[in-house]
Amino acid sequence: MKKILVINGPxxxxxxxxxxxxxGKETLSDIESSMKxxxxxxxxxxxxxxxxxxxxxxxxxxxYQDYNGIILNAGAYSHYSIAIRDAIEIATCPVIEVHLxxxxxxxxxxxxxxxxxxxxxxxxxxxxxxxIMAIEAFARIFNE
Numbered sequence: 001m002k003k004i005l006v007i008n009g010p011x012x013x014x015x016x017x018x019x020x021x022x023x024g025k026e027t028l029s030d031i032e033s034s035m036k037x038x039x040x041x042x043x044x045x046x047x048x049x050x051x052x053x054x055x056x057x058x059x060x061x062x063x064y065q066d067y068n069g070i071i072l073n074a075g076a077y078s079h080y081s082i083a084i085r086d087a088i089e090i091a092t093c094p095v096i097e098v099h100l101x102x103x104x105x106x107x108x109x110x111x112x113x114x115x116x117x118x119x120x121x122x123x124x125x126x127x128x129x130x131x132i133m134a135i136e137a138f139a140r141i142f143n144e
Contacts, residue, residue: 001045002068002142004135006035007060008050009075015100022101024127031128038132042139058083064091068142071134073098078113085115094120094141096134100127 008028011018016027032048039046047067049060054077061084064070070088072095077084088095095118102125103110116122121137123130 001043002138003045003047003066004039004069004071004138005060005063005067006032006046006048006071006131007057008048008073009057009077010052012073012075013050013052024100026128031131034128035131035135038135042135044135044138046135054081054083058087061087061091061095064093067093069093069138070095071098071131071138072096072115072119073100073131074115078103078115079110080114082114085118088115089118094138096120096137097122097124098130098134099124100130101125 012028015023015031016025028050036046051057057074057077061070070091070093074081074084078097097113097116097119103113104124113122123133126133
């Protein structure tokens with residue numbers, strides 16, 4: 001079985017309460033439950049991790065050797081964390097960057113992702129479906 005690590009960054013633990021017009025009404029737990037069901041159907045084991053701390057996220061990315069792929073929503077860190085970018089660059093497994101909102105339709109500072117160029121790809125703007133699309137992408141990649 002392929003193992004996928006799902007990492008969520010700052011403030012994503014407040015989904016469902018934080019600006020539902022932008023981030024939706026689902027909680028992080030709701031999203032993880034949907035991902036787990038699809039992951040199991042695709043033959044994946046998914047591990048979930050959330051932290052508001054940049055260092056904890058970097059430490060988790062450093063566990064890349066235990067996984068076949070990483071789905072990462074680094075939240076605000078996507079826009080300025082060179083340290084997270086460097087951790088992704090070190091990883092030998094593919095990383096898919098995910099965002100609930102379309103970062104290119106938001107404030108100017110959110111329109112830049114410093115991590116995107118070291119990720120396999122980016123899925124943005126589809127709400128919780130962004131995560132589902134990442135699992136589907138890995139299913140196709142792993143079956144090629």
